[in-house]
Amino acid sequence: MAPDISGRTRPTKPKKQARGVKRKRNEVNLETLQKAVEELDPKAPVNSFDDLPLSQETRDGLAASHFKTLTDIQKKAIPTALKGADILGAARTGSGKTLAFLIPILENLYRTQCIGSDAGLGAMIISPTRELAIQIFEVLRQLGRKGHLFAAGLIIGGKGLREEQDALTRMNIVVCTPGRILQHLSQTAAFNVDMLQMLVLDEADRILDMGFQRDVDAIVDYLPKDRQTMLFSATQTKRVSDLARLSLRDPEYISVHEASATATPKNLQQNYVITPLPEKLDTLWSFIQNTKKAKIIVFLSSGKQVRFVFEAFRHMQPGIPLLHLHGRQKQTARLEITTKFSNAQHSCLFATDVAARGLDFPAVDWVVQVDCPEDADTYIHRVGRTARYEREGRAVLFMDPSEEEGMLERLEAKKVPIERINVRAKKQASIKNQLQSMCFQDPQLKYLGQKAFASYVRSLHVQKDKDIFKLDKYPLEKFAASLGLPGAPKIKFLKADADEVKKRKNASRQAAMSDSESEEGSDEEKDPKQRAKDKKNGVRTKYDRMFERQNQDILADHYAKIRHKDEGEGSDADIGNLDGEQASDDDLFDVKKRIPAEGTYNPDAMPQASAPEYAKTVHIPGAKEGLVLDSKRREKMLKSKKQLLKLKGQGQKLVFDEDGNAHQLYELEDENDFRARGEAEDQRRKFLEEEAERVAEADVADKALVKEKRRAKKEKRKERERAEAEESDEGDDGEGAMFGGDNNDAMANFLADAGSGSDDASESEEEQPKKKQKKWFQRDIPDRSDQGGREIETMDDLEAEAARLLG
Template sequence: MGRGNKRRRPKSQLWRPEAEEISELERRIKEESPKRGWHPDESQEAPAFSSLPISERTLRGLEAGGFETMKPIQHATIPHALAGRDVLGAARTGSGKTIAFLVPLLEALFRERCVARVRDNGRWSPEDGLGALVLSPTRELAMQIFEVVRVVGAMHDLSAGLVTGGARDVAHEKARIGRMCVVVATPGRCLQHLEESPGFDASHAKILVVDEADRVVDMGFAPQLDAVVTYLKNPERQTLLFSATLAGSSSVVASRKDLKVSPKIAQLRKLVKPSVEFLVARTDRQVVRSGAPAAPTPGGLEQRYVVCELDEKLDVLYSFIKAHLRAKTIVFVSACAQARFVLEALRGMQPGVPLLALHGKLNQKKRAAVYYDFSSKPHAVLLATDVAARGLDFPKVDWVVQLDAPEDADAYVHRAGRAARNDASGDALLVLLPSEEPRVTDLLATARVPVKRLAVNPERRRFTTLGHITALVASRPDVKELAQKAFRSYVRSVVLASDKRAFRVRDLDLDKFAASLGLASTPAIKLPEPDQAVAVRAETHAKKNANRKLAKLKAQIKEAKAAKRSPPPPKPAETDDDDDDDDDDLLVAAERRRDEEIEEVEELVAPATQKRKAPPKLKIRDGVDAKVLGKRTVFGDDGGPALPNLGDKLAAAAASERPVDSSSLKASHDDFVARVRDRLRQSAAADRDHERRARRERKRAKLLPKEEEEEEDEGDRDVGAFLASPPQ
C-alpha cells in the first residue's frame, strides 16, 4: 500500500509519549518545588541542568548551546519559576540571566501546548495567539535574547519572532506576528502591533518577561509597558523580572515586604503585576560570610580610573588605543554625536586597529551589522553609547573604557560588565574630571565597586591630537558640523544629569573643550534652567519613544470621523428614469452643459439695461458703404443667423445719426432665449436616449472580455467535473 493509504493514528495516540513525559514532569515539579524563600547554598557546586524537572527537548537544546551546569542565578530562580511563581531576579552582569528565564518559559509553553493537543480542546495552542512575551529595553539585547531562544528552543515545536523598532517592513511583521508563540520585542514596537495588528492576540499570554527591568523604566518606557500590560488579560499570567541592579538590599533572598528595591523597580512592579508578591532572588557567587554581599561587578574584572581635564580626553583615548592595539575595547561616551565625531577623528589618525561605532542614530540594519562585526573581530575598538551597556554579550572583550562618566553607579556596573563575562577576566578604565572625582568615587564606594586610581604615564602622552583634529575640522564641513553637535550634546548631557553634585556646567572650561574638538570658536547653546532639567529629560524620553506612525494614523482616523460628522454635500435632483446611477450622472451633466450654453448666449446678447459699457457710436462718412462698416453676424445651431444682423442695425443707426433702440435689442434677446430654450426642451428626450445608449455600449465593450473568460473557465470546470465524476 502507498503512503496515501496509510492509516493515521489519532492525536491522542500521536502525542502519548509527550503526555506521559508531561505527567512525570508535573509530578516532579510538585514534589521537588522549593519553599518560598529557599536559596541554594553558595558553598556547594551548582548542579547540572539534567537534575531539574525539565523536558528532554530543553535538555537537548541546552546541550547544543554548551549549557551543562547551572550558574547561581539559574540555580536560584529556575526551580521557583518552574513552579509558576513570579520571580524578581538580580545578578551580576554576565551571570546567565537569559537562560534563567528562557528555560521556565519554554517548559511552561511545552507543557501547556502538549496537554492542549492531547485533550484536543485545550485553552491555548499555537493557533490561539501569543504564549510568551519577552520585553527588552534595547534592540541589540532583544536580538541577543532571540538568538539564545533559537539555540535552546531548537528542539521545541514552537514558533518565535523578533520584533524591534527601526524595521521598515511593518506590514510583513503584521502578517506573521499573529502566528508567533514566543515574541521577543522592544516595548514601543510591541505596543504598536498590539494596537494595529488585528491578528496579534495577547489575551491568553502565559508568561511576561522583562529583561533589564530597571532600564525599561529609566529609558521612559513606563507608559508603553503600562499599555502593553492592559492587553495581557490572562489572570494566571506568570511574570519574571531580571536585571543586574534591581535592589540595594544586603539580603540574599527576601519577600516583597522585606526587600528594599529601588524606586524604578517599585514603579515597574506596580505596572506589571501589583497584586502578587514576587519571590526575589539576589545571587552573588562571592558572598562574604559576614553577610555583606559582594560587588555587583564580575569578580574577574580589574577596575581603575584616571583623572584628566576635559580638553585632554581625546589625547588620553588615543594614547590608550595605541598602547592596546591587540585588545578588544569598548569605549563609552554620553551622546550619539560624540560617538560619530570621535569615530571620524580617530579614523583620520589611523591608529592601526579597526574602528566601529554603535549608537541610536544608526538604523536597525546598520546596528545589527556593527554588533555582529565587532563580535567576530579578534581586535577592534567600538565607540558606543549606553545603547550597548545593557545585557549585550560581546565575546572576549578585554577593556571597557568609560570616556564620559556614568550618571550613577548602576550605569557604571552595566557598562563595566561588558568585560569579564561568564567568569572570564577583563579590565575597566573610568576617565573622570577633577570636579567629578569626589562625588563619583563616593557613589562607587557606596555601591561596593572596588575601583582604584591610576596615574597617567607622561611618556604615553607625548602625542597630541589637537593639530590633526583642527586640520580635519577645517578641511571638512561635515566633520565641523559633527564637532559642533558633539560639543552641544556633551554640555546638554551634563545639564540634564540627575546628580547635580557630580556634574556641573560651571566647573567646565567650555572654550578649551571647543578648541580640543577643532573648533575656532565656542558654539552657542541654549540650555534649560536647572529646575527644569528633570522635566526636559522626561520630555526628551517621551519624544524619543513616541510612535510617530501610530500618532499619524490616529490623526487620520480622527479627520475621517470628523468628515463623516460634517453635513454631506447636496445631492442632484432625482429623475424618474429607472436606469443606473451612471446614466443619471451623465444626464445631470448634460443638463448642466445646456444651462451653461444658455448663460453664454445671455452674456453674449445682454440687454442694454444691464450695467455694461455702451458700444461707441458709429458715424458714417460720406462715400462709405454702411453695409461694410461694423458688420457682425451671430449664427445658431441650425447654421442660420440666430439674431438680426446687429452690424447692419448699428451701421444704419450711425448713418441716420440716431442711437439704437434698447427696447428692440431687449426684445430680440428675449426672443432668441425663448427659441433656444424651446429647442433644447424638445431635444432633451432624444439627447437622453442617445447618451444612455452610448453609455451602455461602452460598458458592454469593457465587460465583454471578462464574460468570455468566465465562459471559458466555466467550460473548463465542467470538463474537470465530468472527468472527476464516477462512471454511471
C-alpha cells in the same frame, strides 16, 4: 478457484499507527513531567540541568548549545519559575540571566501545550534595546531547535509593519522592544494577548525607568492580570510603585550576589584616571595607540560624540579596526556592526549606552568610559561587557577633577571597588593640532565637532545628580579647542538659567517697563522736560525707541543735532550757524546757510562740514579717490568685491607686441604724423592699390596650388589603373581568368573606390567625376552596346553575358 478477498479496500498505513503511539507517549511524558514539577522543591540544591524536571527537547537543546552546569542565578530562579511564581531576579552582569527565564518559558508552555496558531501568544519577552532583543532571540532559537514546535518571533521594528502583522498572529513566543509591541497592540486587530501566560522584562530597571514608563504602562493594560511575571537585571528595582504597576503577586526576590563584597565580577580590574575635560581625547588616542592588540569598547555620552570621535580617529588611522554604534543608526547597520565586533579578534567600538546593557560580546579585553556615567548603575552595566562567564577583564574610567569626589561616593555606596592610576606623560600624545587641521580642511567634520560639543554640554545640563556634574566647573572653551573647533559654539541654556528665562518671559509688560525705568535712574535725577514726556507717554512705541538710539557709528552728526533740536534739549546755538551768528529762540525759521550779498553764489567755495572725528580714509588700489569710513555700512563695503569695483574705474583691454610692450586695443595715430604723409584721399588710394596687388599675388599662389593638386590626383589615378592592369594580367588566361578572379577584383575595386573617395572629398567641386561610375560587375566586361545596343546593368544581364561566353 476464486482468490480470497478481504473487506478492506486499502492497506493499513504504518505511519498513522506510529503517530498514534507517539501521541500516547507524549501524553504520558507530559503527565510525568507535570508531576515532577509539582514535587520539585525550589530550595533544594541543584547543580546541573539533569537535576531539573525538563523535557527531552529542552535537554537536547541545552546539550547542543554546550550548557551543562548551572550558574548561581539559574540555580535559584529556574526551580522557582517552573513552579509558576513571580520573580525579581538580580545578578551580576554575565551571570547567565538569559537562560534563567528562557528555560522556564519553554517548559511552562510545553506542559500546557501552547503550540500552534490556535493556542495564541503564550509568552512575551520585553527588552530595552534591539541588540539585546536579537541576542535573546538567538539564544531562544538555539534552545528550541531540537524538537520544540513553538512559533517564536522577533518584533523590534526595522521592517514593514504589514510583514510583522501577518506573522504576529501565528506566534507563541515573542521577543520585542516596548515601542514596537505597543504599536502592534494598538494597531493590529488580529493580535490577541488574552491567552498570555508569562511576561518577562529583561534589564527591568531600564524598562521601568522614565524613558519607557508610559509604554510599559500602556502594554500592561492590554495584558491579562492572571499571568506569571519575571523581572531580571543586574541592578534590580524594589520600588513598590513599579511592582504595583506590573501587578506582581508576592514576587520572590532572588539576589545571588547581594551579600557579596562587590557588585561587579571578581575577575574585573577597575581603575579610574583623573583627566581634565580638554585632555580626554588626547588620553583616549594615546590609550588606543598603546593597546592595538586588544578588543576595546569605548563609551561616550551621546551619539553625536560617537560619530565625531569615530570619524576623526578614522581619518588619523590608529592601526586598529574602528566601529561605532548609536541609536540613530538603522537596524541593519546596527546588526552588522554588532556582528562584526563579535567576530573580530582586535577592534575598537565607540558606543553610547545602547550597548551598555545585556549585550554579550565575546572576549572583550577593555571597557573605557570616556564620559562619566550618569549613575553607579550605569557604570555597573557598562563594565559588565567584559569579565563575563568567569573571564578576566579590565575597565578604566576618565573623570574630570570636578567629578571625582561625587562619583567615588556613588560607587562606594554600590560596593564597586575602583583604584586610581596615573597616565604616563611620556606616552601621552596631543592630537589637538591634527584635529584643528582636519576641521579646517573638512567642513563636515567641523560640523560634527560642533554638534558633539553641544550634545555633550546638553547631557551635562540635564544630569540629575548635580553633585557630580557641575556645569560651571567645566572648561568648555578649552574643551571646544581640544575638539579642533575655532571657538565654543553658542548654546542657549548657557546664557542664563532656565528658571530665570522662564520668569522673565512670563513677567508682565508693566513690571518689565518699571524695572527698566528703575535701572535708568530715579525721576528726581531726570530732566523736568523728560519727566513730563515720560508721564504723558506711558508706553514707549517702537518709534520712541528708534529715536533714543545712541549708536553713533551708524547715525551721522547731523542726525544727532536734529534729534536734540526736536526734543528741545538744545538751542540754535548748540547747532551753530556757518557764519558764527547766534539766532534767537523766537525765530520761526532757522538759517542753515547764509549767502553774502556781495559776489555770486559758488557752492564749491562754501565751507563743507568736516567728517566725524572717528572717520578714516582707506585708499583702495585702482580707485581714483579714497573710501571714507564714517559708518558701519561703509565698513561692510570693504568685504564686498562688487561694491569695491564700483569705486574703481572701468578696465581697459591691452594687447602686447612682440617685444612685450602693452598697447591699447585701438590706438589712434598722431595727427601730425598722419598729415605729414600727404592728403587723406591720396593715402586711401595708395592703400587700395597695395591691397589689390597683394590679393592678385595671393590668387596666383592659390591657382598654382590647385593645379598641383589636380596633377597629383591625376598621377595617383593613373598609377592605380596601372596596378589594376598588372593584377589582371597575373591571373589565369581565357574565360576562367575573367570569372575566377571576379570576386578578388571586385574587392580590390571596392577598396580603391573607398580610398579615392576620401581623396576626392578634399578637392573642389570641379575635380569631381562628371560621369556616373559603373558598378563593380561592369568594369571587367567590355561594353556590348555595339551588339544590339544592350549594356550590362543588373545581375541578370551579367548571368546572360556569362552564359553566352561559355557557349
